[in-house]
Amino acid sequence: MTTHSQNVDRHHRSGVCVVDGYGLHIGVDRRHLIVRDGIGRDRHERRFARVGHGLNRLVVLGHSGTITLEALRWLDRVQVAFIHIDHDGKLITSCANPGLDDARLRRAQALAAETDTGLSIIVDLLDTKLAGQAGVARNQLGAPNTGAQIEGLRSALHVARNADEAREVEAKAAATYFAAWTDRVSFQWARKDVPYLPDHWLRFSGRRSPLARGSAIRAADPINATMNYLFALAEAECRLACLTIGLDPGLGFLHMDAKGRDSLTLDFIEVVRPDSESCVLDLAHHHIFRQSDFAERDDGHCRILAPLTHLLAHTMPRWSATLAPWVESVAHRLADASGRSIPKRTPLSSAQRRRAAHVGSQSRRKPGAAVSANKRRAVQISLMPACLDCGAQLEHHQRRYCSVCWPTRRRDAALAGSVRAREEINSATNRATRGRTIADGRKTSRDNHARALGYSPTFWDEELGARVRAISPTDLAAATGLSYSHASKIHRGIQIPHPRHWPALVRLVGPRRGRLPRDVDQTRTPSK
Secondary structure: OOOOHHHOOOHHHHOEEEEEEOOEEEEEEOOEEEEEEEEOOEEEEEEEOOOOOOOOEEEEEOOOEEEOHHHHHHHHHOOOEEEEEOOOOOEEEEEOOOOOOOHHHHHHHHHHHHOHHHHHHHHHHHHHHHHHHHHHHHHOOOOHHHHHHHHHHHHHHOOOOOHHHHHHHHHHHHHHHHHHHOOOOOOEEOOOOHHHOOHHHOOOOOOOOOOOOOOOOOOOOHHHHHHHHHHHHHHHHHHHHHHHHOOOOOOOOOOOOOOOOOHHHHHHHOOOHHHHHHHHHHHHHHOEEOHHHEEEOOOOOEEEOOOHHHHHHOOHHHHHHHHHHHHHHHHHHHHHHHOOOOOOOOOOOOHHHHHHHHHHHOOOOOOOOOOOHHHHOOOOOOOOOEOOOOOOEOOOOOOOOOOOHHHHHHHHHHHHHHHHHHHHHHHHHHHHHHHHHHHHHHHHHHHHHHHHOOOOOOHHHHHHHHHHOOOOHHHHHHHHOOOHHHHHHHHOOOOOOOHHHHHHHHHHHOOOOOOOOHHHHHHOOOOO
């Protein structure tokens, strides 16, 4: 079985290091960042130098452990964001170096909430969300009618007169969208784990949790737990993006002000939701889950566990790339609406730097060459192949079972093959037996008909057969009334005619020797 230590995240793929378990420790030893985590005896340690560490995010999952002030200083100096998410998927903290610190931009943000600028920002965010969900409904859920309904609500969104009307349209679209998920989406589980899973884990029954008074928090099934975890990762990226661009994460436009809530962060999550939901559908279609990927608390709350948490954490650069142009666009629109000279920077997407580099290198670039979009694409989630039986991760995509389950499956396949071979042999034997039985029955019937006409059963073989085969098929067909094809088979000795045709054949070829049947003698033409 694959252990926790074998599933440690590969931070060099996406710059994300996930720390989880109990008794966590993050500190500094000999100028290296030391990360110790794990559960019980299955613990491991990672070391990162200041140069070449490859980190962008340090994500801590859990609530048991320590982090030293020196470690926080180390992360600040090398510009690595620190993110802490609780076991229930709630974002506790996200820390990073503040980027553009301009009080004029924050004042413009606070004043724009009740203006046309704030309403236009709300409409654009929700329009992007609804467009994405309509595409997911059509392409991944196989529900074109749902997609058409959401597209219709997009039209109503653009005529909304205030934020309340826009929220009503978004609520109707969400109800229509998740109704299409119900009974359509389910996770694929390892065969060995299916008998031990709760019934409500096997299907998606709705986005609202029965444990939180109709809210989506505190998920009761793995699908919603996975979705909440991805939203928590996206929320962390949204908050970091707001701090980097100089916006206040708590002053939102779509979400109302509330104590202890980053409303603007939740606003920006709306543009990431369709992509996150698409990621969940990809997992549902292509990933084999295990019972150990999730845990159910005493109150029914479903939690997502390692190593699945490590795998999903590598989607953070994907959400960051999606959010960057939106956060910068909102900041620039607020700067334009303020009437003040607020610089419009692009520290998230580096668009200004790329444009300057493009202009500077345009003379050196070959005609017709274009920057490939794949080079700027966010890191996609890597779905590791899993054993179809136990769900353990596999090293090669060509394999379907792990080294533990494969011998059992091979024995089962060999046994099933021998059973199939035995059945085929028995079937062939039965077919041959039936064929012989049918042939014997036909011979018995033919002999009985011959005796009824006064012939012996051996009359054809001893007297008539050889002389009939000397007659042409045309004459045989004319004498007996049979088809030419049938007469040809009699001529070639492939088929024996029915005894009722024998008198006509005797009249055709004439008697050779021995006494012919009485009825045949009576029909012979007397000699003159």
